[in-house]
Amino acid sequence: MPRSSQPGEAASAEAEDRRWMKRALELAEKSVGLASPNPAVGCVLVRDGSVAGEGFHQYDALDHAEIVALKQAGARAAGATAYVTLEPCNHYGRTGPCTEALAQAGIRRVVAATEDPNPRICKLGFERLRGAGVEVVTGVLSEEARRINDGFAKFTRTGLPFVTMKISCSLDGRIAPAGQLPGAPVWLTGEAVRGEVHRMRHAADALLTGIGTVLTDDPLLTDRSGLPRRRPLLRVVLDSALRTPPGSQLVRSSHGDLIVFFLDAAAEARQVLEARGIRVKQLPSSGSVAGIPLEPALRFLGESGITTLLVEAGARVNAALLNSGFVDQLVVFYAPTMLGSGALPALATSVALPPIQNFTLKRFDEDFAFAGYLRDPWAGID
Numbered sequence: 001m002p003r004s005s006q007p008g009e010a011a012s013a014e015a016e017d018r019r020w021m022k023r024a025l026e027l028a029e030k031s032v033g034l035a036s037p038n039p040a041v042g043c044v045l046v047r048d049g050s051v052a053g054e055g056f057h058q059y060d061a062l063d064h065a066e067i068v069a070l071k072q073a074g075a076r077a078a079g080a081t082a083y084v085t086l087e088p089c090n091h092y093g094r095t096g097p098c099t100e101a102l103a104q105a106g107i108r109r110v111v112a113a114t115e116d117p118n119p120r121i122c123k124l125g126f127e128r129l130r131g132a133g134v135e136v137v138t139g140v141l142s143e144e145a146r147r148i149n150d151g152f153a154k155f156t157r158t159g160l161p162f163v164t165m166k167i168s169c170s171l172d173g174r175i176a177p178a179g180q181l182p183g184a185p186v187w188l189t190g191e192a193v194r195g196e197v198h199r200m201r202h203a204a205d206a207l208l209t210g211i212g213t214v215l216t217d218d219p220l221l222t223d224r225s226g227l228p229r230r231r232p233l234l235r236v237v238l239d240s241a242l243r244t245p246p247g248s249q250l251v252r253s254s255h256g257d258l259i260v261f262f263l264d265a266a267a268e269a270r271q272v273l274e275a276r277g278i279r280v281k282q283l284p285s286s287g288s289v290a291g292i293p294l295e296p297a298l299r300f301l302g303e304s305g306i307t308t309l310l311v312e313a314g315a316r317v318n319a320a321l322l323n324s325g326f327v328d329q330l331v332v333f334y335a336p337t338m339l340g341s342g343a344l345p346a347l348a349t350s351v352a353l354p355p356i357q358n359f360t361l362k363r364f365d366e367d368f369a370f371a372g373y374l375r376d377p378w379a380g381i382d
Helices: 007-031 065-077 098-104 124-131 142-148 150-158 191-203 211-217 267-275 294-303 315-324
Strands: 042-047 050-056 081-084 109-112 135-138 162-170 174-176 206-210 234-238 258-262 279-282 308-311 329-335 357-364 367-373
Touching: 007 042, 007 050, 007 065, 007 081, 007 109, 007 142, 042 065, 050 065, 065 081, 065 098, 098 124, 109 124, 124 135, 142 150, 150 162, 150 308, 162 191, 162 315, 191 308, 191 329, 191 357, 191 367, 206 211, 206 315, 211 234, 211 315, 234 294, 267 279, 294 315, 308 315
Parallel strands: 081 109, 109 135, 162 308, 162 329, 206 234, 206 308, 234 258, 258 279
Antiparallel strands: 042 050, 042 081, 162 174, 329 367, 357 367
């Protein structure tokens, strides 16, 4: 009879699984910005304690992370363990099922961080692998893996993008000093926070703001992280009357990456923006919160393949989004200063928030960030 594993051996095997899954997560991070609307996935094939092959998914390259790793490994894949950050697919889409490729290559064991969030296919990949005689282990560093694909989880389950609201403010919750002049934004937080914000923009498919922010700050709102991405960051403006200035930085820098949502406007205003290559989209008034048609806008973005949306807006849009229940994650950067009651608040009205889940605190030089989930896009997935 085979010898049963001892406690020390089991602990060693678990540590080894975590070690290689960390490498798979590093590869999945390289997939961010390159995989959407597909999930960001990393895979490592390990045989005899060393890497036989590894890879990550890029949408334009078609091959899933497992296939990239299998091609690199070649014959060394036989007998190897595959560490993958998401359940291998078991269906035909743009490519064939990864479960079939893994089994046919002779992979003896698959260690997956988490299930596929799509309820129609969740765990079917694991069932197929087990049916082919492959040992399957799940749940290794699952929380870390899920956070990489919050957008994919929300999108595949609801058709809507995962919405992260970012606010930079003073300790007393103010986003701009009293008397701020139009076109002269004031930086409350330092360079470390600005670098983090660009990383957040890189991880997002689109960035949303309101016309108030456009008129006051004249922002650029581009991804200047320097990290690779397969499609430009889509910049989205909520502008009910089409007041977006043709000479604004947003319009002047647009190369098919700007869309302006409006409710009602003169034909001339629309023609001026369209003549500059700006997409304008009229929304119905239904679904409005504080006069802003949020649900139709988010639904349109989802139908356009936007899985993750970052909000960098002003007090009115912030409050409307929070009160509507569309915000999934809240990230607040605090600068060590007080602006006083006369300064502009981060929220135009009071909001009622659900209990914040999985919150974290992080230091950025003299500033710090509070981040937490208002809604978990993976809720209900075991």
